[in-house]
Amino acid sequence: MTTTTTLSHAKDGEAPVFYLTEEHDHDGHSTVIGFWIFLMSDVLLFCGLFAIYAWLGGHYANGPSPLDDGHGGQLFHLPVVAVNTVIMLASSFICALAMVETRKGNVGPALKWFGLTALFGVAFLYNQVTEYGHMAEIGATYQTSAFLSCFITLIIAHSFHVLTGIVWVAILAVQVLQHGLNPANERRAVCFSMFWNFIDITWVCVFIFVYLMGVLR
Amino acid sequence: MSNDSHAGHADAHAQEHADVDGLGYGSLQSYQVGLGLAALLSALAFGLVAIGGIGSIQATAIVLLAIAIARVVVHLVYFLRVKSSAEGGWTMVTTVFTLMVVVIAMVGSIWIMLHQEINMMPAPGTETFRGQ
Numbered sequence: 001m002t003t004t005t006t007l008s009h010a011k012d013g014e015a016p017v018f019y020l021t022e023e024h025d026h027d028g029h030s031t032v033i034g035f036w037i038f039l040m041s042d043v044l045l046f047c048g049l050f051a052i053y054a055w056l057g058g059h060y061a062n063g064p065s066p067l068d069d070g071h072g073g074q075l076f077h078l079p080v081v082a083v084n085t086v087i088m089l090a091s092s093f094i095c096a097l098a099m100v101e102t103r104k105g106n107v108g109p110a111l112k113w114f115g116l117t118a119l120f121g122v123a124f125l126y127n128q129v130t131e132y133g134h135m136a137e138i139g140a141t142y143q144t145s146a147f148l149s150c151f152i153t154l155i156i157a158h159s160f161h162v163l164t165g166i167v168w169v170a171i172l173a174v175q176v177l178q179h180g181l182n183p184a185n186e187r188r189a190v191c192f193s194m195f196w197n198f199i200d201i202t203w204v205c206v207f208i209f210v211y212l213m214g215v216l217r
Numbered sequence: 218m219s220n221d222s223h224a225g226h227a228d229a230h231a232q233e234h235a236d237v238d239g240l241g242y243g244s245l246q247s248y249q250v251g252l253g254l255a256a257l258l259s260a261l262a263f264g265l266v267a268i269g270g271i272g273s274i275q276a277t278a279i280v281l282l283a284i285a286i287a288r289v290v291v292h293l294v295y296f297l298r299v300k301s302s303a304e305g306g307w308t309m310v311t312t313v314f315t316l317m318v319v320v321i322a323m324v325g326s327i328w329i330m331l332h333q334e335i336n337m338m339p340a341p342g343t344e345t346f347r348g349q
Contacts, residue, residue, distance in 0.1 A: 033304040033311075040315040047319045051326035078263070085259050089252065092296060096248040197296045201289050204259075208285040212266045216274050216281075 028187045035191045039198050042161075046202055049154045050209060057214065061145035064138070066214035071138050074215075077131065081211045084127050085203065091120035092200040095193050102189045105181050110189070114169050114176075117196065121166045128159050151210065158206055161199050168192055243298045251295025258288045 069075040098113030132155065135141070142152040172192055176185050243251075262284045270277030293299045293312075301309045 033307050036304070036308055037311055040311050043315050044318060044322075047322050051323050054323070054327050055330040078266070082263050085263075089255050089259065092255075092292075093248060093252045096243065096251075096296060097245075099243075100245050100248070194297060197292060200296075201292050204285060204288045204292070207259075208262055208281050208288075212262055212281055213278055215266055216270060216277055 028183060031187050032190060032194075035194060039194060042198065046154075046157065046205070049150070049157055050205065053150045053154055053210060056146040056150045057210070059146035061147070063145040063148065064135075064140040065147070066211075069135075069138055069140060075135065075140060076211050076214055078211065078215065080127055080131055081207050084124055085207050087120050087124045087127070088200045088203045091117050091124070092197055094120065095196045099189065099193045102181060102186060107176060107181055110181065111173055111176060114173055114189075118166050118169045121162050121169075125159060125162055125166075128155065128162075154206065154210065158199070158202055161195075161202065165192070165196050165199055168195065243296065247295050247298070251291055254291045254295065255288060258284050258291065262288075 064070050064075045066076040067074055094113050095117045098110050098117060101110035101113060132152070140148055142149045169192060172185070172188055175188070179185060181189075262281055265271070265277060265280060265284075271280065299308055299312055
């Protein structure tokens with residue numbers, strides 16, 4: 001057998017290897033910090049949306065404002081916002097309980113808490129959809145005023161993150177059911193918990209800067 | 218000798234694990250403290266608005282801003298466990314850098330747009346940034 005290689009250490013009959021023949025699983029050491037940096041870039045996205053809202057949040061264009069929806073009521077319903085705040089905080093804590101079980105390797109309890117996290121997320125989205133459905137009914141859409149444009153963009157950006165989190169935890173649950181809490185799934189669970197906490201932090205900024213300060217104006 | 222190197226490896230592994238623990242992982246106790254503080258701060262914010270605020274709108278807004286910052290810090294410390302030692306300090310570095318960019322972008326935008334609003338001739342019947 002002859003080889004065309006010019007490498008001095010390649011022996012006859014052995015094909016020279018220029019690459020790793022078998023990819024080894026990456027150890028996941030950099031995943032968490034990488035995901036954290038992604039979250040920081042997400043912070044900058046929301047920073048832009050909040051900055052726009054800080055500027056345009058008072059431009060009602062004679063349309064609905066937080067305290068007056070033009071139909072004798074308020075546009076912002078603080079009780080609904082308070083309920084959503086409780087839901088978000090509770091789901092953060094439940095997600096934390098799921099992480100405690102994940103760390104112990106208890107598949108059943110971990111899945112139970114993750115499922116409850118998703119359920120709270122669905123409840124939150126239900127409230128949001130009902131609230132904005134009501135706004136659309138009275139003609140307060142994103143085309144009505146600069147205030148509503150940036151307000152609804154901000155809310156949809158947040159709700160989309162909640163939806164992404166629910167889809168993520170559903171996929172995670174399927175993977176945990178198939179493969180158990182192996183290191184890869186544990187890593188995904190850690191990233192999910194970081195993502196879900198980030199959603200809660202964003203909601204804190206939304207309810208304080210948009211809703212509570214909006215009612216003060 | 219091989220025993221020593223093994224122990225050293227185990228130490229390094231434990232250290233690595235402790236670093237991973239820095240993010241996303243916390244003890245049940247820290248989560249309970251976080252839940253309590255976060256609930257308290259949220260109730261305080263809603264209560265403040267429910268009683269109609271304190272004194273002027275500006276004073277109430279400043280208190281709300283302080284509550285928001287405290288609530289975010291509680292979340293970062295007790296739920297996300299951000300600390301200077303996690304991931305060899307990179308978590309802290311990226312977080313501080315991001316917060317710096319956020320402050321520059323927010324303060325800069327609000328400052329510039331407020332001045333632009335003041336220099337604009339208000340359209341009749343519309344409300345401007347300051348609600349005039």
